[in-house]
Every structure is written in structure tokens, then in C-alpha cells.
Amino acid sequence: MKNSLPLILFFLLVTLLGVGLTLDPREVPSPYIGKAAPNFNLPKLYASTDSISLEDMKGKVWLLNVWASWCSACRSEHQVINRLVKNNQINVIGLNYKDDAEQAKQWLANLGNPYVSVAVDRDGRTGIDWGVYGVPETFVIDKKGIIRYKNIGPVTQQSINDTILPLIIELEQETS
Amino acid sequence: MIPEIGHAALIIALVLAVIQALIPLAGAQLGKTRWINLATPVAQGQLLFVGLAYACLTYSFLVNDFSVRYVASTSNTALPLLYKISGVWGAHEGSLLLWALLLSSWTVVVSIYSSSIPKIMLARVISVMGMVSVGFISFMLFTSSPFVRLFPAPVDGRSLNPLLQDPGLAIHPPMLYMGYVGFSVAFAFSIAAMIDGKLDAAWARWVRPWTNIAWVFLTLGIALGSWWAYYELGWGGWWFWDPVENASLMPWLVGTALIHSLAVTEKRAAFKSWTVLLAIFAFSLSLLGMFLVRSGVLTSVHAFATDPARGVFILVFLIIVVGGSLVLYAWRAPLLRSVGQFSMVSRETGLLLNNVILATMAGTVLLGTLYPLVLDAMGVGKISVGPPYFNQVMVWLAVPLYLLMGFGFFVRWKKDSVSRLSRKAIIPLAVSLVIAILLPLLFAPEQHWLTFIGLISASWVALTALLWLLNSNTSPFKLPLSTWGAVIAHLGMAVTVTGITLTSMYSHEKDVRLAPGEFYEIGDYQFKLIGVKEVRRDNYVAYQGLVEASEAGKHLVILHPEKRTYSQSSMPMTEAAIDAGLFRDLFVALGEPLGGGSWSLRIYHKPFVRWIWMGALIMSFGGLLAAMDKRYRRREKNKVEVVSQ
Amino acid sequence: MKNWIYILLLLVSPLHLQAAIETYQFEQAEHEQLYKQMIEELRCLVCQNQNLSASNAGLAKDLRQQTYEMVSEGQTQAQIVDYMTQRYGDFVLYRPPVKSSTALLWFGPFILLFVGILVLIQTLRARKELADKPLSDEQHDHIKHLLDDGEK
Numbered sequence: 001m002k003n004s005l006p007l008i009l010f011f012l013l014v015t016l017l018g019v020g021l022t023l024d025p026r027e028v029p030s031p032y033i034g035k036a037a038p039n040f041n042l043p044k045l046y047a048s049t050d051s052i053s054l055e056d057m058k059g060k061v062w063l064l065n066v067w068a069s070w071c072s073a074c075r076s077e078h079q080v081i082n083r084l085v086k087n088n089q090i091n092v093i094g095l096n097y098k099d100d101a102e103q104a105k106q107w108l109a110n111l112g113n114p115y116v117s118v119a120v121d122r123d124g125r126t127g128i129d130w131g132v133y134g135v136p137e138t139f140v141i142d143k144k145g146i147i148r149y150k151n152i153g154p155v156t157q158q159s160i161n162d163t164i165l166p167l168i169i170e171l172e173q174e175t176s
Numbered sequence: 177m178i179p180e181i182g183h184a185a186l187i188i189a190l191v192l193a194v195i196q197a198l199i200p201l202a203g204a205q206l207g208k209t210r211w212i213n214l215a216t217p218v219a220q221g222q223l224l225f226v227g228l229a230y231a232c233l234t235y236s237f238l239v240n241d242f243s244v245r246y247v248a249s250t251s252n253t254a255l256p257l258l259y260k261i262s263g264v265w266g267a268h269e270g271s272l273l274l275w276a277l278l279l280s281s282w283t284v285v286v287s288i289y290s291s292s293i294p295k296i297m298l299a300r301v302i303s304v305m306g307m308v309s310v311g312f313i314s315f316m317l318f319t320s321s322p323f324v325r326l327f328p329a330p331v332d333g334r335s336l337n338p339l340l341q342d343p344g345l346a347i348h349p350p351m352l353y354m355g356y357v358g359f360s361v362a363f364a365f366s367i368a369a370m371i372d373g374k375l376d377a378a379w380a381r382w383v384r385p386w387t388n389i390a391w392v393f394l395t396l397g398i399a400l401g402s403w404w405a406y407y408e409l410g411w412g413g414w415w416f417w418d419p420v421e422n423a424s425l426m427p428w429l430v431g432t433a434l435i436h437s438l439a440v441t442e443k444r445a446a447f448k449s450w451t452v453l454l455a456i457f458a459f460s461l462s463l464l465g466m467f468l469v470r471s472g473v474l475t476s477v478h479a480f481a482t483d484p485a486r487g488v489f490i491l492v493f494l495i496i497v498v499g500g501s502l503v504l505y506a507w508r509a510p511l512l513r514s515v516g517q518f519s520m521v522s523r524e525t526g527l528l529l530n531n532v533i534l535a536t537m538a539g540t541v542l543l544g545t546l547y548p549l550v551l552d553a554m555g556v557g558k559i560s561v562g563p564p565y566f567n568q569v570m571v572w573l574a575v576p577l578y579l580l581m582g583f584g585f586f587v588r589w590k591k592d593s594v595s596r597l598s599r600k601a602i603i604p605l606a607v608s609l610v611i612a613i614l615l616p617l618l619f620a621p622e623q624h625w626l627t628f629i630g631l632i633s634a635s636w637v638a639l640t641a642l643l644w645l646l647n648s649n650t651s652p653f654k655l656p657l658s659t660w661g662a663v664i665a666h667l668g669m670a671v672t673v674t675g676i677t678l679t680s681m682y683s684h685e686k687d688v689r690l691a692p693g694e695f696y697e698i699g700d701y702q703f704k705l706i707g708v709k710e711v712r713r714d715n716y717v718a719y720q721g722l723v724e725a726s727e728a729g730k731h732l733v734i735l736h737p738e739k740r741t742y743s744q745s746s747m748p749m750t751e752a753a754i755d756a757g758l759f760r761d762l763f764v765a766l767g768e769p770l771g772g773g774s775w776s777l778r779i780y781h782k783p784f785v786r787w788i789w790m791g792a793l794i795m796s797f798g799g800l801l802a803a804m805d806k807r808y809r810r811r812e813k814n815k816v817e818v819v820s821q
Numbered sequence: 822m823k824n825w826i827y828i829l830l831l832l833v834s835p836l837h838l839q840a841a842i843e844t845y846q847f848e849q850a851e852h853e854q855l856y857k858q859m860i861e862e863l864r865c866l867v868c869q870n871q872n873l874s875a876s877n878a879g880l881a882k883d884l885r886q887q888t889y890e891m892v893s894e895g896q897t898q899a900q901i902v903d904y905m906t907q908r909y910g911d912f913v914l915y916r917p918p919v920k921s922s923t924a925l926l927w928f929g930p931f932i933l934l935f936v937g938i939l940v941l942i943q944t945l946r947a948r949k950e951l952a953d954k955p956l957s958d959e960q961h962d963h964i965k966h967l968l969d970d971g972e973k
Contacts, residue, residue: 001510007502008455010460015493016546018552020473021487028866029558032911038908098879124883131908133866133880184930412847412874520945528944532937540930547917547926556922560864562872562915569930685857689844767842776842 007034030131030139030150031099037064037128037139037147045096045104045118052117056143062091063164064139065155066127068099069107071135077154078111080089084160090168094118097127097135138154140164142171179244182232183323189225189276191311192218194282196306200299204371209503212295215302216287217696223280224311230277233322234264243329246270246322252333254715254743255341262346268470268486269322271349275466275761276312278350278357279305285659286361286386293382299360300368308360311493319486329701338716338742344404352424354396354682356462358390359431363459366452367501370508375452380442381808383455385427387438388661388803391431392796398424399792407754412685412780413764414788417566420478422545423465429538430458435799440527444589446516447524449509450531456505460498461538467494473549519591526580526587531630533577540569568597578633583613585644604643608635620682621699630677638670659804667794672791678784685781687767691774698781700728701762708766716742718751721775737766738776761785830930841877845889857893860885862915872915 032038041053067074067083084090094115096104099118108118121127130139131150140149149167151159196218203211229274233246237260241249248264250270259266263273283305288300316322340346365383369375406414415421434454440447468474471487518524544561552558586600612632616623641663645652688696695704706722718740725732735753742749755762760783767776847853857874863884865876873881873888884905891901905913917923 001450004506006456007506010498010502013546014491014499016550016553017467017473017494019308020549022492023473023549023552025473025475025549025552026869027558028909028912029958031907080481118216121858124880127886128883128908133909168332176203409875413875416870475869517948525941527940529938532941533934536930536934536937539933543926543929543933545852547923551922558910558912560912560915561915561917561926562862562864564916565926569927573930573934656960661850687842687844765842767844770844776844778842 013176015080017166027152028133030147032131032139032147033150035147037141037145038126040126040129041122042095042119042126044120045094045101045120048101052119057091057093057141058145059115059143061143062093062141063168064093064095064130064141066095066097066130066132066135066137066139068097068135069103070099075111075138075152077156078114080155080157080160082112082114083157084155084165088165088168091116095126095130095132096120097123097132098122114145132165132167138164140167140171143174178232178235179241179323179325182236183321185225185228185232186313186317186321186323186736189222189229189280190317191308192222192225193280193306193309193313195229196222197303197310198306199303200306204296204299204303208760212299215299216284217278218286219283219302219306222306223284226273226280226309226313229323230264230273232603233270233273234261237261237264240333242331242333243325243330244322245326245455248326248330248566250333250334252284256714257334258343258346259341263340265349266340269316269320271353272316273322274350275353275357276309276316278353279309279312279360280355281387282361283309290382292378294780296381296604297365297368297372297382300371301364304364304367305360306563308364308497311497315486315489315493319483319489335571336629338745339533342408344400345408348397348400348404350793351400355390355392355394355397355431355541356427356459356465357579358386358393359427359434359455359459359462361386361390362434362455362595363501367504368421369512370501370504373508373511375441375448375512377442378439378447380451381472384435384438384442385453385803385805385808387431387435388799391428391435392799392803394424394428394431395792395796396798398428402792403789406785407752412683412782414679414785415563416477416543417541418478419476419545420465420469420637422541423461423468426538427458427461427465427542429534429541430454430461433440433534433538434458435802436527437531440524444516444518445505446514446518446525447528448512448514449505450528452512453505454507454531454535454680456498456501457535457538460494460501461542462615463490463494463497464812466490466779468545474545497778518589521587521592521594521597523587523592525639526584530577530580530584533573533580537570537573537577540573541566544569544755547754571629574630575633578637578669580642581669585640585663586647604636604639608632608641611635624681625679627681630673630681634670634674634677637666637673641666643672656807657807658802658805658807661798661805663798665800668791668795668798669792672790675784675787675789675791678780679788683780683782687778689770689776691772694777696777698779701732701781702726702729703762703764703777703779704821705775706734707773708769711738716740719766719769721753721764721777723753723764723777725762725764732742732762735762735764737764739766756786758786759784780782841882841885843882843885847893850904852892852895855898855901856889859888859892861939863888863905864913864915866909866913893909 021042037054039054041051043053044050051059067078081092085092092115094117096118098121119126134152136154138151139147142148148171151161151164155164188628190636196215199211199218200215203209203214236244236247240247240251240253246267246269247455250266251260255263263270265271284301286305287298287302349768362383365379369379401424402414405416406412437447437451437454443452468488469476470482471480472482472484473489542563546563548559582604583597583601587597609632612635615631616627620627643653645663684698686696686698690696690705692705692707695702697703702725702728704724706724708719708721711718711720719782721737723735723737725735728770733755735755737753738751738820740749740751750765752763752765763780763782765778767778769775844899845856847856860873863873865871865873865878865881867878867880868876873885891904902914911918917926919927
């Protein structure tokens with residue numbers, strides 16, 4: 001019945017909008033999932049003449065946590081990461097994003113330093129290379145250097161328990 | 177105390193709205209005259225109490241009552257009076273109250289100017305509008321009350337976003353809402369007709385003026401938004417295809433199709449089910465727009481504080497109102513069949529085609545706006561659909577529309593011939609061709625086929641509209657207002673598309689670094705930076721640049737672009753300086769100090785940009801004239817009062 | 822999650838929708854043209870309702886700088902688009918790419934128009950048929966009745 005066509009189309013529209021209410025239009029998924037992590041070679045925060053690169057982490061399962069001292073959401077997240085590293089011996093590299101070195105060191109002194117190393121991305125170029133668009137963000141990278149997961153926004157205990165930790169355990173089983 | 181009175185008033189208004197929604201409608205079905213006659217007084221009562229609630233909220237703003245959470249988050253003691261008044265509708269809760277107020281006002285006005293409408297139909301119309309009122313008032317009472325208190329009350333409010341502290345922006349929402357709400361009248365009449373099971377030319381005559389007026393307000397509201405964005409946001413743009421802009425454009429496109437469809441229903445008793453469907457769509461799109469802006473489903477620069485819970489409420493409301501009306505349509509549309517006949521080449525066909533194109537344009541805007549959501553919902557990924565898409569696609573749809581507009585005036589009702597139309601078209605077409613080719617050659621720095629398309633469309637529509645005035649056998653001054661209205665509205669469309677074409681093709685923009693004394697040239701214009709100084713006002717401090725603009729060496733004006741820092745926020749805001757002109761705007765925005773007294777500046781030359789909004793004003797004037805046509809103001813006594821079985 | 826967004830918003834204050842003014846110099850006019858076009862067609866990921874040209878966000882500034890460098894090196898539009906989508910996905914493009922998932926988007930309007938015109942032609946034909954159909958005896962009587970009544 002062609003007079004019912006508008007009703008049917010409306011019904012489809014409403015279904016779409018209903019689904020839309022459960023989604024977040026602001027979230028930008030990473031195109032890197034399943035792809036090789038972009039290379040980087042950055043000075044370390046605590047030893048500025050030394051550098052750390054993607055190569056250094058080959059063969060390991062690790063997290064890249066993008067943070068900055070000016071980011072207040074990073075504060076709440078930091079305790080979760082501290083706990084994660086303490087309880088599970090996970091490798092986490094910090095990417096200090098567009099920050100001041102002294103303030104960054106101070107911040108870590110106050111809140112604790114769970115990082116294997118902290119790479120300094122002063123101008124944010126590496127962040128752009130990784131598709132970072134906000135702080136904090138955390139990536140999970142496997143032994144082959146492939147990005148397997150991106151956590152947009154602060155990691156919560158929930159996301160650790162539900163997604164990140166199980167993934168890390170699974171990735172540890174893989175060969176390099 | 178006052179906020180509590182306001183809150184109580186809303187509750188009473190809701191009760192009245194429920195009565196308004198149910199009793200007259202039932203009365204019309206059951207033939208109870210008493211219940212039918214209740215419609216008008218109850219609607220008036222509802223207006224009284226919604227008005228009281230609105231007054232209470234305004235009062236709270238005016239006395240700086242920051243114990244009201246809405247006032248605290250939207251206002252501030254230092255805020256100028258105008259923005260305390262307009263701040264009432266500056267955010268979600270208050271804007272809903274404005275919607276409700278305008279809706280009940282329209283309802284009462286319709287009830288007053290209804291002497292020629294049978295009481296049964298009027299009762300149904302008022303009831304349907306009452307149902308919409310119930311929706312809005314309950315939305316407020318259950319999820320978004322403007323009267324929620326804040327304890328402890330802050331000493332001062334957070335203040336209105338400086339961007340919103342502007343007269344143009346103050347008036348833009350009320351104009352838009354007058355349009356959105358106005359379409360509920362045609363909607364209500366359509367529901368009434370479907371319940372009745374019949375619809376005739378008289379019905380169309382009742383509905384047309386209300387719809388034209390709603391269309392006028394919506395046109396003005398959209399134009400105001402565009403104009404405001406242009407001078408306030410500082411990047412020379414006037415339309416960004418942002419979801420909320422699209423949310424206002426869609427009802428406008430469908431509303432335009434509706435006013436044309438109504439014309440046919442009135443004159444030829446044809447297009448009945450199309451008209452009803454368009455009326456449902458126009459209002460539905462208004463409500464959909466409200467959903468999109470307030471639910472958080474799409475990101476928008478206009479979005480009110482979004483909240484999925486509110487989104488659910490509006491969605492349910494949409495389902496009831498729109499779903500209900502479409503169910504009614506599916507069931508009753510067959511009763512509205514028009515049997516008038518017309519040939520393939522006729523004004524009827526032309527208007528139908530016109531409506532197909534307008535509906536396609538509205539559908540396209542909807543498609544582009546919702547497509548990212550579709551892909552996301554299907555898990556396919558995230559994309560963005562922005563100006564490059566819309567600009568490209570809409571141009572292709574607008575061209576046939578303008579072509580058709582030209583024929584609109586002289587194609588005959590019922591039956592016409594291609595040969596007659598070709599004869600009529602030759603002169604305006606030829607002149608348009610000359611205009612579109614010659615003018616750019618003579619005046620424009622470069623040629624482009626898009627300029628040609630824009631200019632030929634504009635001239636074609638303008639010339640055919642003017643020819644219609646001169647061509648008919650009567651003197652133009654004896655023609656009815658509705659004809660004048662149509663001619664002027666079409667002229668407005670021509671003016672707008674000229675503005676759009678010329679400003680899109682020939683604008684020039686440059687970011688420059690200037691030290692005091694240095695200048696930059698665009699064509700014949702020269703912009704010299706004299707200097708930058710500091711100024712202080714009530715609620716901001718600013719750097720004010722002095723830029724001298726001259727044309728061909730002759731001094732024109734000193735422009736004062738500013739970079740303001742409002743006391744409420746630490747982020748600086750650019751206030752561009754514009755030298756507005758009929759044929760071009762000169763636009764300067766201040767950037768950053770670059771050291772040594774130099775500053776970065778953005779300089780624009782925007783030819784014909786004002787024509788975009790002038791065209792909208794002209795269109796609105798045309799719509800207004802059409803609504804004032806004598807035949808709507810004839811006070812006909814009801815010949816037959818039929819109480820239905 | 823929400824907090825993180827709010828932090829971002831507070832810091833870059835997208836409510837102040839001000840054009841960011843940068844005075845880049847270009848060696849060739851085409852470069853400047855391409856730059857302007859690109860920053861208008863790329864979406865800001867922070868102030869997500871602005872393009873890179875209008876946004877004041879830190880990331881937008883960085884991406885404009887990046888775009889400027891790529892344009893000055895002589896990279897083409899396709900290369901720049903590639904660079905951006907590699908890092909941020911199709912979301913960063915205001916001009917949606919033409920692929921199978923967006924076919925409906927790009928061709929939709931014309932399909933809609935086409936369908937609309939088809940429906941129009943159908944309606945006209947059906948109307949003609951209806952009008953051409955001779956009246957039944959019943960309908961004849963009905964009309965006669967009405968006409969007779971009207972003459973009273």
C-alpha cells in the first residue's frame with residue numbers, strides 16, 4: 001500500500017535515531033587497528049640525550065599511554081595505570097604530549113611513574129602520526145609492532161578488566 | 177517564590193493542555209457541542225498559564241535570581257538588559273518554554289481568526305495543537321524544567337556565552353520557532369481533515385495564510401542565522417551545512433513545497449493527499465530538528481547541552497506525533513483523492529515537479545546529515561559529510577528548480593502546449609543568456625561556468641516573474657496581492673541566488689602580516705594598518721585595530737576590528753570589522769600580535785554577499801503579501817453548521 | 822569519557838568560533854589555492870563542527886602547519902588526503918570519499934529525483950486512466966440527482 005510508505009520510512013528513521021542515541025558521534029576510531037604502528041624516535045624525558053624508538057619495543061607486548069601534565073583527566077587515569085603496572089608487570093611507554101619537561105617530571109614525581117620510559121613529543125608530531133586527537137589516549141601494541149586496540153579517553157578500571165588486560169594476556173601468547 | 181509560581185503555572189498549563197487535546201476532539205467525534213465550544217477558552221487558559229510561567233522565568237532573569245539553576249547558568253549581573261531578556265531562550269530549558277509560549281499563542285490567534293471555519297474543524301485543529309502543547313510542557317516538567325532551584329545559590333551567574341551576546345542572535349531563535357510552530361497549524365488542519373475524511377478548496381483557503389506566515393518567519397529566522405554567522409564567526413562563511421542549520425533548511429524546503437501545493441488545492445481542489453503529506457512532513461521535520469539538536473545524536477556547533485535521556489523523550493514524542501499522523505494518513509488518504517484532471521503539460525504538473533525537486537532537496541539534506549549516523553550504526557565506520565558534498569549536490573538540484581520556476585508563471589492551468597511555452601520562453605531566455613554571459617565578461621576578473629549557471633538561473637526567474645506582472649491583461653496594480661506576493665518571492669529567490677553565485681565565485685580572502693603603516697591590496701581596494709590600541713568596556717577588554725580602507729586611492733572608512741577578552745572567559749574573541757555595501761563587503765579581522773607592532777590580519781573582499789539576505793527579506797515580504805490577500809480576510813459567516821453523526 | 826571531552830573543550834574553547842589567522846607565505850599561487858582548499862575540506866577533530874580553517878584548537882593549528890609543509894613540498898591533494906586519512910580515518914574529510922559504502926550517499930539524491938519523477942509520471946498516467954474511464958450508471962444517476970437538486 002503506497003500510502004503506508006511514509007509510515008514505513010518513518011519507522012526506519014526512528015530505528016536509526018534510536019540506535020543513534022546509544023552511539024557517540026564524537027568518537028573517532030583509529031584507522032590503525034590491525035596495522036603497523038607508526039615509527040617514532042624521540043628523546044627520553046629523564047635522559048634527554050637518549051632516545052627511544054618503536055624498534056626498542058619489538059618482540060614485546062606494550063601500551064603507549066599519551067599524557068600531559070596540563071591534562072586533568074590524565075590524573076584520574078594515572079592511578080589506574082599505576083595499579084595495572086604494579087599488579088601485572090605490563091610494559092607501558094609514556095608519550096608526553098606537547099608538554100613542558102619540568103612540569104612533566106614534577107607531575108610524575110607527585111603521581112608516580114609506572115612507565116618503562118617516557119618519550120617526549122614536544123611538538124605533537126608523533127601524536128599526529130599515531131592519530132592522537134585528544135589526551136589521554138592509550139594504545140595496545142603486540143609483539144610484531146601491530147596496534148591492536150586504542151582506548152580513547154582515560155583508561156578506567158572497567159576497561160582494564162573488560163578489554164585491555166584480557167587482550168594483553170592473549171597477545172602475550174602470540175609469538176613475535 | 178516566583179519560580180515556584182512559574183512551575184505551578186506550567187503544571188496547570190499541562191492540565192489545560194490535556195483537556196484541550198482531548199475534550200474538543202472527542203466532542204467533535206461525538207457531536208457534543210459543549211465540548212466543542214470548550215476548545216477556544218481552554219486554549220486561551222493554557223496561553224495564560226504558559227505566559228505566566230514565561231513571565232516568572234523572565235522576572236527571575238531580570239532580578240538576577242541565581243537560585244534558579246537555569247538563570248545561574250545562562251545569566252550574570254553584568255549582562256546587558258537585552259541579553260537578560262533574550263537569555264531566557266538562550267539554552268535548552270528556556271527555549272522549550274518559548275516554544276510552548278509561541279505554540280499556545282498561535283493556537284489562540286488561530287481560534288480568533290476563525291470565523292469562517294466550521295466549529296467542528298476548529299475544535300479538531302485546536303485539539304491537535306493541544307496535543308503538541310502537551311508534549312512540550314511535559315517535556316519541560318519531566319526532564320527539563322527551567323525552574324529547578326540551585327542550593328546554595330551562587331553569588332553570580334555563569335553568564336551568557338559572549339558569542340550569544342548579540343542582537344542578531346537574540347532575535348534568531350524566536351523567528352525560527354515562530355516558523356516551526358507555525359507549521360503545526362497546517363499540520364493540525366491536515367489531521368482534522370483526515371479525521372473528517374474530506375478536504376476541499378475552502379480548507380486550503382483557511383490553511384494558506386497561516387502556512388505562508390510560518391514560512392515567512394522561518395525564512396527570516398534562517399537568514400538571520402546565516403547573517404549572524406557571517407559577521408560574528410569571522411571566517412566570511414554564511415552557511416556551513418551544520419546539522420542544526422540543515423535542521424532548519426529541511427522544513428523550509430518542504431514548507432516551500434507545501435505553500436505551492438496549497439495553492440493548487442485551493443484553486444483546483446487537486447493535490448489533496450500531497451498537501452496533507454507535505455504538511456505532516458513540514459512539521460515533522462521541525463520536530464526532527466529539535467531532536468537532532470538536543471539529543472546528542474549528532475555533533476553540532478549549535479547543540480544545546482545534549483542528553484540522551486532527553487533524546488529518548490523527544491524520540492517518543494516524535495513517534496507519537498509523526499507516527500500517529502502517518503498511520504492516520506495510511507488509513508484515511510484514500511478518502512482525500514482528488515479527481516481533477518490535467519494534462520502532462522500544465523501548471524499542475526509543473527507544480528508537482530517543483531514539489532518533487534524540493535522534496536528531493538530536503539531528502540538530500542536529510543541523507544547527508546544522517547549518513548554518518550547510518551554508517552556508524554551499521555558498524556561500517558565513521559565518515560563526515562560536509563560542505564563539499566552539500567554544495568556540489570544541491571547545485572545540481574537547484575538548477576532544474578530554477579528552470580522550472582521560470583515557467584511557473586506563464587504555464588496554464590489544466591492544459592498547455594510545449595509550443596506555446598517555447599514561444600513565451602524565448603525572450604526571457606535570450607535576455608538571460610546575454611546577461612549571464614556579458615556581465616561576467618565585462619566585470620568579473622575571471623570566467624567560470626558556475627557563474628554562468630547562477631546568473632542565468634537568477635535572470636531567468638527574475639525576468640519571467642516581472643513579465644508576468646506586465647503580461648496579464650489586467651494592469652499590474654489590479655492584480656491580487658497573492659500574485660504580487662508570488663512575483664516578489666520569486667524575485668527574492670533570484671536575488672539570493674545571485675548573491676550566492678557571485679560571492680562564492682569572486683570572494684577574495686588573505687591572511688597578511690602588517691606593521692603599522694603597511695598595506696595590502698585587493699583589486700582597487702587598499703587596506704592600511706594604522707595601529708592597534710587597547711580599549712575597555714563593561715564586560716570586556718580588547719585590542720582594537722585601526723585599519724584604513726580606501727578605494728582607488730580615495731579614503732573610504734576606518735575599520736575597527738577587535739580582539740576581545742570577556743571578563744567571564746579567558747579565551748579571546750574576534751569581532752570582525754565590516755564595511756557593508758550593496759555590491760560588496762569589506763571585512764577585516766584581527767589576528768595575533770607578531771612582534772614589533774606587527775599584527776596578523778585577515779582581509780576579505782566579498783562581492784554581493786548582502787544580496788543573499790536581501791533576497792531572503794524580499795522573499796519574506798512576498799510571502800507576507802500573499803498571506804494578506806483579501807480573500808483570506810473576507811469574513812464569511814458560516815452558512816451551514818453541521819454536527820457530524 | 823565525558824570528562825576527557827570536557828577538558829579538551831575547556832582548553833580549546835570551541836565555543837569561541839574564531840578564524841585562526843596564520844600568515845603563511847607560498848611560492849606558487851597554486852600552492853596557496855591548494856592549501857586553502859585543504860584546510861576547508863579537512864575536519865577539525867577537536868572542535869568537530871569546524872574545518873581546520875576556522876578552528877582555533879591546538880591540533881588544528883598543528884595540522885594546518887603540517888598541511889602547509891606538505892603543500893609547499895609540492896604534494897598533491899590526493900597525497901595530503903592520504904596522509905590525513907591514514908592517521909584519522911575518513912572522519913577527517915568533509916568531502917566523503919566515493920566508495921561502495923558511500924555510493925548511496927553520492928548517488929542517492931539523483932536516485933531520489935529519478936524515483937520522484939517516476940512516481941509523478943505514474944500518478945499522471947493513473948489520473949488520466951481514471952478520467953478516461955466512462956462513468957458507471959450509478960455515477961450517472963448520482964450526478965443527475967445532484968444537478969436536479971442544485972436547480973431547486
